[in-house]
Amino acid sequence: MASIEDILELEALEKDIFRGAVHPSVLKRTFGGQVAGQSLVSAVRTVDETFRVHSLHGYFLRPGNPTEPTVYLVDRIRDGRSFCTRRVTGIQDGKAIFTMSASFHAEDAGIEHQDTMPSVPDPEELVDAQTVEEFANTELYQEWKEWDVRIIPSDAVKPIPGIAAQQRVWMRYRNKLPDDQVLHICTLAYLSDITLLGASKVPHPGVVTQTASLDHAMWFMRPFRADEWLLYDQTSPSAGFGRALTQGRMFDQNGAMVAAVVQEGLTRIQRDQNKNDIETGNMA
Structure with a gap:
């Protein structure tokens, strides 16, 4: 499978118009995190690096x-002294498949506080799914073999x-990954879609659902690295x-x-409960 750098690399077709390449996938539909990540890259390319x-x-x-x-069309909605706003539309076959608004800030001094990170086992204490044969051989884990994903047991x-x-x-x-915070932010936009919808299925073990991301919002608070451990606390x-x-909340x-x-x-009950549906690829 392609690296995240390859996935987020876009071709500039014209001013404010970009194209994402096709990458091998086992999914029947383009992964939502890929579209979101590429959309964000296209928006970033139209904003001054001070934002x-x-x-x-x-x-x-x-x-x-x-x-x-997928072709991405960027609209420059606003360019202010402190904030910039971009609207991005992802196009395939002449039709919009995704739309995003992204806001950029020059950053200011202000009040500071945050929630406390939950107490959980360290990632090194958990099993890497790629080392477990029953998971490592599945198509979904092969789709994201570049990611180290360790779901904390319910107990x-x-x-x-x-x-x-x-x-x-x-x-x-x-x-x-390179020391480029923009790359890490766009990478986080990609990975944020991998397991989140799975949190809704925790109280419903054994129920097969047809799943798809409908909308997605993110806020970025502090610098981080996507190639270092992040705790994704989901509800x-x-x-x-x-x-x-x-x-979800993400902590380093x-x-x-x-x-x-x-x-x-979307979490619609699958009519055929035995069908292996990997259309959207949401793990967990």
Whole structure:
């Protein structure tokens, strides 16, 4: 499979128009994290380097075809002294498959606080899924073999009273990445979609659902590296009518909260409960 650097490398076709290449995939639909990551790269390329992306809000409009390239059209909505805003539309076959708004900030001095990172086992104490034959040979884990994903067992997750569903995952990119914070941010946009919707399925073991990301929002708080361990603390406060709301907080190993994510996804009951559906590729 392609490296994250290759996936996030875009071709400039014209001013504010970019194209993402086709990469091998076992998925029937283009992975949502790939579209989000590439969209963010295209937006970043139109903003002065003195600005850093602090948030993005995206909607998955149509399923993407993983065998076709995606073209990204960037609209320069605003260029201010402190903030810049970009709108990106991902196009395949003349139709929009994804739209994103991204906001950039020049950064200022201000108040500071954050939540405390949950107490969890260290990633080194957990099993690397790639070393477990039953997982390593599956198509989904082969899709993301460049990622070290270690789901914390449910018996090691202390239940929080009143929380409907929760899941915690350690994640990192296996290979060393360049010292480019923009690359790490766009990489995080990619990985943020891998396991999040799975948090909604924790209270429903054995129930097969048709899943797809519907919308995705992220906020970036502090510098981090995507090739170092990040704890993805995930919850699903509500599910119903074929949709589930999920949210996550990301911490580095020093306890700094580096990002927050909110996503709504399709979780429609699969009519054929024995069907192996890997259309969207959401792990867990």
